Amino acid sequence: MKALIVDDDRTLADVIAFTFKREGFEVILAEDGEAAYRRFQDDNPDLIILDVNLPKEDGFKVCKRIREQSDIPIILLTVRSDEEDILGGFHLGADDYITKPFSPRQLIARVKAVLRRTKKKNPATVREWGNISLFLNRHELKIGDYPPIKLSGLELRMMDCLMINIGQIVTPEIIIDQVWGPNAGDMDMVRQLIHRLRVKIEKQFPNQISINNIPGLGYELKSIEDID
Amino acid sequence: MKALIVDDDRTLADVIAFTFKREGFEVILAEDGEAAYRRFQDDNPDLIILDVNLPKEDGFKVCKRIREQSDIPIILLTVRSDEEDILGGFHLGADDYITKPFSPRQLIARVKAVLRRTKKKNPATVREWGNISLFLNRHELKIGDYPPIKLSGLELRMMDCLMINIGQIVTPEIIIDQVWGPNAGDMDMVRQLIHRLRVKIEKQFPNQISINNIPGLGYELKSIEDID
DNA sequence: TCACATTGTCACACAATTGTCACACACATA
DNA sequence: TATGTGTGTGACAATTGTGTGACAATGTGA
Structure with a gap:
């Protein structure tokens, strides 16, 4: 912040x-x-x-x-x-x-x-990367030709945070700051939220994107389209 | 410190x-x-x-x-x-x-x-020497064209410490200070960590670099490219 | 009010990392 | 030879980091 x-x-x-x-x-x-x-x-x-x-x-x-x-x-x-x-x-x-x-x-x-x-105000915007689209105003995530899914408020901010920093490692501190704001949230909730996002995403968009953990550092969003 | x-x-x-x-x-x-x-x-x-x-x-x-x-x-x-x-x-x-x-x-x-x-203000992201690259933000070490390996936090700091002083002998005192910080670490753990680093490095980068011991003095990182 | 989604909290399993210990071996010295 | 010091190595315990599910608390709309 x-x-x-x-x-x-x-x-x-x-x-x-x-x-x-x-x-x-x-x-x-x-x-x-x-x-x-x-x-x-x-x-x-x-x-x-x-x-x-x-x-x-x-x-x-x-x-x-x-x-x-x-x-x-x-x-x-x-x-x-x-x-x-x-x-x-x-x-x-x-x-x-x-x-x-x-x-x-x-x-x-x-x-x-x-x-x-x-x-709470919603500036209608879409965050896009490759075939991934995050509709910030509608709380929806869409990848390729799969139908979109709804995300909760926290899930949306987490996803946004990961997409802004795509390809880079995002530390828990940054995630907490972006998702919960200063002075709230903790590591336990980050884990929980990451877990919920992973489950939701993997169910709807199998093998399209992955949220990787780098032990001791943070998380990183990877698209299957990325060349390693 | x-x-x-x-x-x-x-x-x-x-x-x-x-x-x-x-x-x-x-x-x-x-x-x-x-x-x-x-x-x-x-x-x-x-x-x-x-x-x-x-x-x-x-x-x-x-x-x-x-x-x-x-x-x-x-x-x-x-x-x-x-x-x-x-x-x-x-x-x-x-x-x-x-x-x-x-x-x-x-x-x-x-x-x-x-x-x-x-x-945090000083995020030097990559430490390089010859064909050796240490990615400090990703905890990765890469030599020449071999694929990179992951290092744990301690391994990373140890490697960083050796690379900063490449070609010179690094005393255990300096290693302990750099890797564990004040008030922690001892010679036994230095030996252990050096050993783990050597195993990891030799497995992935055979005959590329070596960590030499100079009895009574300390350790020294050598690249195979160095002329003795 | 209820039903439902969302969010926060907790407990536990599992894996990676780190710390501790024991022992072997080389080398120097008496 | 015996002894001591420094070092390398493997085994194992303790700690920490992470993933997962269950469930309670909270908020939201019918």
Whole structure:
């Protein structure tokens, strides 16, 4: 999970960054609107914490520009007197706001709430690799000419995670982060979920793809079409 | 594993040193910024515990100077009232901080967390020498055109250690430190692991490389391509 | 409310890895 | 020759990692 933190107050940005790191996030920092926008495009974060008062280009504009391109969760930071502005912020597509001063714990609570909420939104997309198609919006997996099967939410995210990293080993840490989010899930559940996916896949798509385990490292998705 | 502890308070430094030694670290002490910097250059530690309040040159400056040259993990020691300073410390590249007073257990926990984090930042994926390739991320060893073999975690680290020092004799002490880390491993296990590696390698890559023993000194990896 | 799917938890089997031990052998030294 | 040290080798136990099934808890919709 990557968080982009945009604030020109270095001290505050560092406090937030530190808080996020402790919660297991990877942190990217930006000090002004332009930098924020560049970082958003280059580093592909999962979440943005955006101060409203920024040099060069104010937070609202940044929020709007980013929202035009992406559904990424955005949380605005503002001072209490800006309440009217806040409402404007929601118009521009921010997912939540928090007024300064705030405690790290508050911030994290908001972040989690927002992540929970936005996770449910469904940007209609299909992830494809060779003859494998994962319909993220319909929760369906299809391989070659076989009829598709339905996947549960967790199964879908697991499959997505494996497909994004196809051909590479995916560590349990990454899986847990992608499937359950920070601070939840454990190795036992990963095993269980991998098992359920394998059973489901092997039943419907015999010998098409396999989820391999590399002891001590993680799992790896292989398509039968791959040349070893 | 060597830890450089920088603190002008001898009592505290001794407590920390004792804690680290218990955990199997080798400890180097320094009492001021200048000494710290010299020790950092001369003794090549794996980790630095750095008090912020130091005579001659304060901890932040030391931190900055060291960080300009190296990615070595640095943990700052500070008193609670310095919180703003701490944030400055993060600017300068410290990896974590801990406020006095703290318990030895806390300190060790932080140290381990930091070591875990920083180790991941440096994913050198393949170690190569001549026609020998060691795939660190896949736990695989490949020589010439033979198919690769899987290595266990210990075997991989042993092989890595030998390859880093290829052509030179590696002492058991170094092997133990590199493979098992501080506080674990003994000569018997080194022999055992060397044996297992030799069997595995000779079976798959006959007459390609050899692990030679130099009685009383250590082991040495030789490639058949090397001219003696 | 019930039925059903999904998700989390637990227990157990099995395999790979790692640690421990015993012993053989080579070599040096007295 | 006897003794001791360093090393190689095999057997085995302990530990850890992984796969699997059963079942409870939770959520969801009829």
